[in-house]
Amino acid sequence: MMAARYYGLELDANDFRLGQGEPQPSAAALSAWAQSAGMWSRALRLKWRHLFSVTGAGPVVLLFNDGSAGLLTGANTENKIVFVRDPRAPEAEPPVPVDEMRLAEVWSGEVVLLRAERTQEAADPPFTLRWLASVVMQERKHLRDLVIASLSISFLTILPPLLVMQTVDRVMVHHSYSTLFLIASILGTMVVYETLLGFARRLIILVVGTRTDAKLNLHVFSRLIRLPLDYFERHPAGETMYRVSQVNQVRQFITGKLMTTILDMITLGVLLPFLFWLNATLAWIVLACATAIMLIILAFLRPVRAIFGKVINAETLKNAALGETIFGIKTVKSLAVEPQRKALWDEKVAEVGKWRWELGKLSNWPQTLVTPIERFMYMGTILIGAYLALSQDNGFQIGAIFAFMMLSQRVSQPLVGLARLIEEWEEVGGAMAMAAEVLNRPLEVDAASGGLRPKFVGAVSYEDVTFTYAGTKLPALDRVSFSVPAGTTLGLVGRSGSGKSTITRLLQGINREYSGFLKIDGADLREINLRHLRSSFGVVLQENFLFRGTIRENILSGRPGLTLEDAIRAARLAGAEEFIERMPNGYETWIEEGSPNLSGGQRQRLAIARALITDPRILILDEATSALDPESEALVNANLKRIARGRTMFIVSHRLSSLVDCDQILVLEKGKAIDIGSHATLLERCAIYRTLWNQQNRHMFSEGSGHAAPAPALVQGD
Structure with missing residues (x-):
């Protein structure tokens, strides 16, 4: 924490997560803690020098x-x-000079490096083939061993044909059993070495692939989770998941087919000169056939690319339909629309099948044209070699034919593989474009560790704020101005579409493309670090998602460093303690995806407890009690005064009866701030509020009253 303060940053000890089974904080756990706060950090083991x-x-x-x-x-x-400072010593005390011997008695080399921020290139590199290649090249040591193993195998590949040639031309002619046994011993030894080298090479490829896959998955998830909420609201989850999953296909291509082909080309560079030494005529035939195969494949690339693009589009729409059905399965079942969803699925499957059929038909042509050339490359060279051996004026011997047959296949495979690689690149290029369509989108406007990190008190002000959602013309907020003193409970009311939820979205930094000024404690919201902003808020929505895990883990998900006692305190404040204690395992009760073992009211109270665990200075309740039964709602509302103590609250609700005790109520209409005041004040002077109240309380004639905080200032737009 002292090191972070050197860079002007404040680490929260409640965010620290001790590794499982660790008796004390490790360098890796401390580094992860610093990174979660937006710092650049590395855990290393260093030597004295x-x-x-x-x-x-x-x-x-x-x-x-x-x-x-x-x-x-x-x-x-x-x-x-070196000079070492004890963090528990007084600040005025100078650091202690330490030599190598004294430090070695207490230190084994573990350090944590910290920096204020990472560079944009290192933190957020775009998802491109160049970046992927750089990730693979980080395994230089393993790649070097891979090249050495491949070269060794290539040289070992040359010797068996040479020995076979000698066996045919010398042993069989002279009936030399001793030479035959010697050649057999050499071949057996070479087989052992080639087997071991092949095992080592495959193992190195596995290591490189596994490490690259881990780095790639970490990078993909890091970018995906930092995309703005607006993207996920506008794109089906199934489509996003399908596009991102294409990253695995690209990775498999790079560490599989591409790497194997490159290693085979190393073998080609060793074997091809030897083929020309055996017989230049046959070697040119092999090269000519491989070139013809490559030209045929290249000729079909453009039409294959066009149809493959349609396959990708059809697959994307199919997976979007699947994801939508799975995520909305409750609605599908409750409305009995299974036949309609099945019909939609049948339509998408048929579309995919249609274009895959077209792609298969077109791809069949190059395969058909290539087959006779491949066969001639293998069998034709044998016949031509036999003819050359039979020619009286040619020195080509029978043993050389056998040697050429053995080596020609090893040479032709990389050449044909290179042509196939170009063909497969079209599919990989399409997968790359699909993944990049998601991963290269602009991230949320927030530097990894930049921006202000103030300690919030809770005063909020909107000054002439105007905001319009993308794809719409009418503003969701139109020159809205109001201010809320710290510690105020503010209710937001208005008809549907009046801008209530937009007010809270802007306050959370979900949308930042607004005009005007939105300030918290006098600091412009766009200058505040986004993660610090949101971690300082507590937000409860109408529909809240609970993670798979225990009740305790869900409540503490925002602060993993807190304890069960903190979870109990938050649950008691949210009115959730009474039903949690009735559960078979209490706070260790397991919640499955979708939380089917909890009622709507129970889920809502757990969400409120989760929001309160961070002790936020600003709490947002967006229709948080609308899903509660009357008893649960009364329990939460009874706790609201305790919940609101010492914090600013924004409560969005259609039920005006739940807002009568708010210090102030903001009335919105078509994106404009119409009036702000206490319940009693608004009943007297605001016609819109009075109309809404009368519609919901026709049976009531008495007006509610509530204690009002110091009157916030309201500036009406022109």
């Missing part, structure tokens, strides 16, 4: 063997000492 090169850019955290830590603040190269 490395400490002189890492100082100068800021403090370095040294983790000692006894579980304590120190800050490396500087070094003196001439005297071979």
